[in-house]
C-alpha cells in the first residue's frame with residue numbers, strides 16, 4: 001500500500017509509550033538530538049499500549065506493518081482509535097463526531113453549550129434547527145448505531161476534564177471548544193474578555209492536563225488563517241513557520257529564518273486569542289514533548305456532510321447573524337430573505353475558504369497521521385481563495401438558478417481590516433503530504449445551501465431573524481448601522497484585477 005501515512009512509524013503512533021533510558025522529554029527538539037545524547041550505546045525504547053506482548057522495542061514499526069493500523073476511507077487508521085472532541089455540539093464538532101463515528105473511531109466529547117447560549121443572547125438562532133444533545137445522541141445511535149461517550153462540561157472545569165481524560169485516555173483530541181467569532185469579541189469589554197478567557201485560558205489549562213494525563217495524545221487544535229492577517233508586502237503566508245530556505249537580509253547581512261514562527265497580525269480580539277493559543281501550544285510541545293497540529297483554517301461555509309444530511313435530527317447548526325454567520329452562509333440567507341448581499345467596504349478583501357465537508361476530511365487525515373512527540377506542526381486548511389465581491393457574484397448567480405433576484409450592496413466596513421491587499425497562501429501539507437484533494441466546488445456547496453434553506457420552514461426561520469443580519473458591531477466599540485455606499489445588480493460592476501494565489505505545489 002502506498003497511502004499517505006503508510007510509512008509513518010511508532011514515532012507517530014499515540015499508542016507508543018516512550019521508555020528511553022534517559023528522560024528523553026528533556027532532551028531538546030529533535031530525534032537527532034536525542035540520538036546524539038544517547039550516543040552509540042543508547043537506544044530509544046517504547047512499549048506499545050495496544051500490544052503489551054511486544055515488550056520493549058525500538059520505535060520503528062511502520063503503520064503499514066502494524067496490525068493495529070487498518071485500511072480506512074482515507075489511508076490507514078488506528079483500529080477503534082479513541083478521539084475526544086472538545087466542543088462536540090458545535091457547527092464543526094457535531095459533523096466531525098458523526099463522520100468519525102461512522103468510520104469506526106471511538107468518539108467521546110464534551111460541550112458547555114456556549115454557542116447555543118451566545119447565539120441566543122444575541123437574539124439570533126440557527127437557521128437549520130438542531131436537536132438538544134440528548135436527542136442528537138439518540139438519533140446517532142438509532143441511525144448509525146453510534147454510542148458517543150458525551151459529557152456536558154466546560155474545558156475550564158479542569159477537575160472534571162481531568163477525570164474524563166483519565167477515564168477515556170484519548171489517542172487524539174480535537175479542540176474546537178472555543179468561541180469562534182470576531183464580531184462577538186468586539187461587542188464590548190465583557191465579550192472580549194469572555195472570548196479570551198474561554199479560548200486562551202481554556203486551552204492553556206487543557207495543555208497542562210494533557211501533559212499530566214495523556215502526554216502521547218495528539219492535539220489537533222483549531223486555529224485560524226486570520227492569525228496571519230494579510231501582509232501588505234505580499235509575503236506568502238507560510239504554514240506557521242518559515243521554510244528552511246527563507247532568509248532575512250538587513251544592512252548587507254543575511255540570516256536564515258528557517259523554522260522560526262512567522263509573524264502574526266490578528267484582526268480582532270478573537271483572532272488574538274488564537275495567536276496566544278499558538279504560542280501556548282508551541283511552548284508546551286517544546287517543554288513537555290506534546291505533539292500538535294495547529295490548524296489554520298480558512299473561512300468555513302456550507303451545510304452538507306454525508307452524515308448530517310442523512311436525517312433532519314443529525315443536521316449541524318447554521319448561523320447567519322452578524323456575529324456568528326460566516327460570509328458565504330450569510331450571503332445565501334440574505335439572497336433568500338431579499339436583502340442585498342452585504343459586502344463590507346470595497347469587497348476586494350481576499351480570503352481563504354473551505355467547505356464543511358472538505359474540512360471534515362482534512363481533520364480525519366490529521367487525526368490519522370499524528371505528529372511525532374515534541375512536534376508542533378501547522379497546516380493551512382484552505383481549499384480555495386476568493387475575493388468577497390466575486391463570492392457575492394457567485395451567490396447571485398446560483399440564487400438566480402433558484403429563481404431569486406439578488407442585489408448586492410457595499411456597506412461601510414464595521415471592521416478594521418485591510419481591504420485591498422495581495423494574498424498568497426501556502427497550503428502544501430494537506431494536499432502533498434496528507435493526501436487531501438478538495439472535492440467540494442464552491443458553487444456546488446452554495447447550491448446545496450440554497451436547496452436546504454429554501455425549504456419554506458427554513459426560509460421563515462431566516463425571515464424571523466432578518467433583523468440580526470445587518471452589522472451593527474463596530475471595531476471602534478460603537479453600535480450603529482453601517483451606511484450603504486452603493487447598491488448594484490450582479491454583473492454590473494467591474495472589480496479590481498488583483499487576485500490571490502493559493503500555493504499548493
Ligand code: USQ
Nearest residue numbers: 180181182224225226297298299326327330342343344349
Ligand atoms: N464580510 C462581509 N460581509 C458580511 C460578513 C463578512 O463582507 O456580511 C467580510 C468580512 O469583513 C471579512 C470576510 O467577509 O473580510 C470574512 O468574514 P467572516 O465573518 O465570514 O469571517 P471571519 O470574521 O474572518 O471569521 C470566520 C470564523 C472564524 C474563523 C475565520 C477564518 O467566524 O471562526 O477563524 O473565519 S479566517 O477568516 O480565515 O481567519
